[in-house]
Amino acid sequence: MFGTSGIRGPVGEEITATLALSVGRALASEGNRRVVVGRDVRESGTFLHEALAAGVQECGADVVDVGVAATPTVARAVSTLEADAGVVITASHNPPTDNGVKLWTPSGKAFGPDRREAISRRLREDDYDLAAWDELGSRRSCETTAADAHVRSLRESVSVSRTDAPNVVVDLGNGAAGSTARVLHDLGCTVRTLNGQEDGSFPGRPSEPTRETLTDLMCMVAETDADLGIAHDGDGDRMLAVDGTGAFVPKDALLALFAVDAAGSGDRVAAPVDTSLAVDDALADVGASLTRTRVGDVYVAERTAESDVVFGGEPSGAWIWPDQTLCPDGPLAACKLVELVSRDGPLSELVSDIETYPIERDSIEVTEKSAVMERVRERVERRYDVAEPGIEIDTRDGVRVSLTDGWFLVRKSGTQPLVRVTAEARDEAVARELFHNARELVRNATADH
The missing domain is CATH 3.40.120.10 (Alpha-D-Glucose-1,6-Bisphosphate, subunit A, domain 3)
Structure with a gap:
């Protein structure tokens, strides 16, 4: 459910008021007793904002409403307003058909894997701690406070x-x-x-x-x-x-x-x-x-x-x-x-004054990108000896091979049936060669199944 930037997708399909309500319930059920809630300018944000706030209150936590605000304004407000978590209803740079939910900690960092999984589990299992009628959370508006605090910090920075x-x-x-x-x-x-x-x-x-x-x-x-x-x-x-x-x-x-x-x-x-x-x-x-x-x-x-x-x-x-x-x-x-x-x-x-270098990029359509990436990794490990000076293989996100004169990266798209290939070197001919080699790795891995 969560991508690298929260929950995001088309309104009325993946992103609904029901989902927003559930996320609000899950946040409060996870022990976040005060939650800052804001949204970007998308029209769909109006009802998603209301639904999420209702879910927080329904499970006994308080809502601090900062209204329409930039994501960093909301993220900073979590600490400023002494809250336990923050929510922005936004799809960031996505088209207007989309919306989503970003969750923030008091440090201004997005929820990490453990906290995201805790929210996801409650959504999957429909597991919420609904409050009694006389223990519902409160709601207050702090639009000006949050905006002014952000502006003041910017001036001082x-x-x-x-x-x-x-x-x-x-x-x-x-x-x-x-x-x-x-x-x-x-x-x-x-x-x-x-x-x-x-x-x-x-x-x-x-x-x-x-x-x-x-x-x-x-x-x-x-x-x-x-x-x-x-x-x-x-x-x-x-x-x-x-x-x-x-x-x-x-x-x-x-x-x-x-x-x-x-x-x-x-x-x-x-x-x-x-x-x-x-x-x-x-x-x-x-x-x-x-x-x-x-x-x-x-x-x-x-x-x-x-x-x-x-x-x-x-x-x-x-x-x-x-x-x-x-x-x-x-x-x-x-x-x-x-x-x-x-x-x-x-x-x-x-x-x-910044020296730039030749860089090549391409996207290759595949049907089984995870399987293709596994075969790419196996081929890279057979082909490149990390014991040799200047050679490093990094598999934390795709497969990145660093050589003495350049590097290439093969990485699957997070949203499309594509594998992306990037290569860069300080010399144009070397960049082209690395790019060709990386693209061939993907094509051969695609043909293997």
Whole structure:
């Protein structure tokens, strides 16, 4: 039921009021006596929010309602409002047909495997501790408290000289992250917004910010005196950027910029197994290193809880500063990027200093992806000798083979009948060869059954 980012799917099919009610009941039955509940701007969130809150109250726990709010606002509010857990009704960057449920701990980290399984078990077994009529939970509204606390934390997290404050265009994607524009204005930036009206049908552009969906932002930045552009997804946990020339900032380059800014000698940065060598090399220049995780911001967040990990990022646009919160926080990332530009100069120049390498990607349709992946793993272990210097095999999420001059990753899709192949090297010919070898591994494994 739970994916790497909570429960998510089409409304009226996988996501229903009945499901939301059950999740609320399960949360309270698991001993969470006070639960923060918020939602993004999707219209379906209205009844899902009400149903989940009703389930919490029905099992004797109290609801703290923060209304329409960005995911990081809700995640931070769990601690601020002294709650035991938090819930966001959201499908994040998914299309408007979808919705879902994300669950948060007081640290700002998403529920881990044990807590997710406890909720899933109660849903499977219909096992809830319904309260007596005179022991039902209460409900109170704290919309302003949660929003103001998040804004205050953002202001305090960065330092921007008002004389050097950048001119910024913020593309809110019709979503819930309006706090970004508010904070940047307070910091002295000239701020213009794009797609600023909250609308869960996402009429301005698709909810997910990508190079392909941010053409309006790119044009607006290029044709004005803006120094950079910021873009969020529907629930504000993601942030991507456009430089002052109107060029989309490559995701791995943005990860490298944030990582180097946060890390010093001996520090570690957490990022998924498909992260570019550009990040490794940028960190090596400052005496820091990269520690790889499974793909998914929940796994990155888990690693950032370790004491010497100072930052975590996923190229999808999820950025985590563990000294602030273990939740990906798009508005915080926007403020950090503006601080970086105001201090170190144009974003285009900062990006140009990050060395990038040839990378190849493909997706191969298969019918039995788990079986194919097992055969790929067996073939890799026969073909590559980890006793040889420079060879490493990582099977924590797919099969990643690191060689002295590059790497490749074979990983099954979590949602589609696909196996994804990625290869990167510092030399283009080597990248092509690694990519060819990895793709052949998948094709041969597919033909084996």
